[in-house]
Amino acid sequence: MELTNKCIMLTGASGGIGQAIAMLLSAKGVKLILVSRNKERLQQLKASLTRPEQHICLSADMTTEQGMEQISQLVHQYKQSGGVIDALINGAGSNEFQYFAQRSVSSLEQELRLNLLSPILLSQSALGWLQRPGIILNIGSAFGSIGYPGYASYCAAKAGIHRFSEALDREMDGANIRVLYLAPRATQTEMNNATVRSLNQQLGNKSDTPETVAQCVVDMLQKETASKWIGWPEKLFAKVNQLFPKLVSASIRKQQSVIQHFLNQES
Numbered sequence: 179m180e181l182t183n184k185c186i187m188l189t190g191a192s193g194g195i196g197q198a199i200a201m202l203l204s205a206k207g208v209k210l211i212l213v214s215r216n217k218e219r220l221q222q223l224k225a226s227l228t229r230p231e232q233h234i235c236l237s238a239d240m241t242t243e244q245g246m247e248q249i250s251q252l253v254h255q256y257k258q259s260g261g262v263i264d265a266l267i268n269g270a271g272s273n274e275f276q277y278f279a280q281r282s283v284s285s286l287e288q289e290l291r292l293n294l295l296s297p298i299l300l301s302q303s304a305l306g307w308l309q310r311p312g313i314i315l316n317i318g319s320a321f322g323s324i325g326y327p328g329y330a331s332y333c334a335a336k337a338g339i340h341r342f343s344e345a346l347d348r349e350m351d352g353a354n355i356r357v358l359y360l361a362p363r364a365t366q367t368e369m370n371n372a373t374v375r376s377l378n379q380q381l382g383n384k385s386d387t388p389e390t391v392a393q394c395v396v397d398m399l400q401k402e403t404a405s406k407w408i409g410w411p412e413k414l415f416a417k418v419n420q421l422f423p424k425l426v427s428a429s430i431r432k433q434q435s436v437i438q439h440f441l442n443q444e445s
């Protein structure tokens with residue numbers, strides 16, 4: 179997709195990766211509909227973008243029916259005023275590094291809603307309002323391909339959004355809508371608290387800047403790349419885990435005492 183003068187809805191816009199995506203896209207002449215809960219952060223972001231006056235902010239909680247309805251209403255008004263939306267980036271997400279047995283039912287529900295159900299529902303609604311040709315880009319995670327201790331429900335949600343993206347892209351073949359999937363590895367944002375950052379450091383896990391992830395998003399939109407995994411060896415592990423999961427289990431078993439040390443700090 180040629181990005182100049184296109185309009186893109188971006189959820190998770192106030193987050194580390196979302197802000198970096200917004201910066202890059204606005205510099206390329208994209209009009210943005212910026213969605214997240216934190217109104218102030220959205221306004222600050224909007225003011226910092228190229229041509230701030232052309233972007234729209236919407237504060238909505240995507241784990242609630244009301245929040246999803248607010249998005250629908252905004253789209254309706256925007257379209258009634260003659261606007262078109264060319265792409266949707268489902269970037270909102272959250273996780274909790276914790277023993278699965280210690281997670282509350284409500285925290286599991288919230289995590290699955292935000293990372294899986296909301297982007298699925300928003301994608302379904304977008305099929306009704308996206309301009310053709312249009313793009314839906316879902317931001318998953320390396321944990322969508324590799325089940326990892328401390329992240330059981332997050333892995334489930336991201337694996338779900340991966341399969342969903344693949345299935346819908348195939349279903350929309352010939353309908354002028356592409357559904358793309360990006361799997362970043364650890365990225366330097368507020369999503370990872372001090373414990374997780376220490377864990378990654380001790381295990382020697384590499385992490386990327388949000389700008390690196392944002393550049394991948396822009397490249398994928400421009401080239402309409404179906405899916406991409408960021409980082410090496412994460413890319414390789416994703417494939418090995420599909421073919422030889424026992425090898426990955428053995429490798430994670432060697433990390434188990436370190437992982438448990440940090441999980442114990444969170445419990």
Ligand SMILES: NC(=O)c1ccc[n+]([C@@H]2O[C@H](COP(=O)([O-])OP(=O)(O)OC[C@H]3O[C@@H](n4cnc5c(N)ncnc54)[C@H](OP(=O)(O)O)[C@@H]3O)[C@@H](O)[C@H]2O)c1
Pocket residue numbers: 189190191192193194195196213214215216217219238239240241268269270271272292317318319320361362363364365366367368369370
């Ligand atoms: N950071 C990583 O290591 C990493 C690695 C792989 C994949 N990812 C994925 O990358 C995406 C962006 O993550 P990030 O690293 O930029 O995290 P982040 O800095 O914590 O940003 C998360 C974004 O999601 C929004 N959000 C959270 N709860 C929401 C809710 N209930 N309703 C609406 N919006 C909500 C937040 O905004 P408000 O709080 O203002 O609502 C924020 O804009 C996520 O899908 C994440 O799973 C991240």
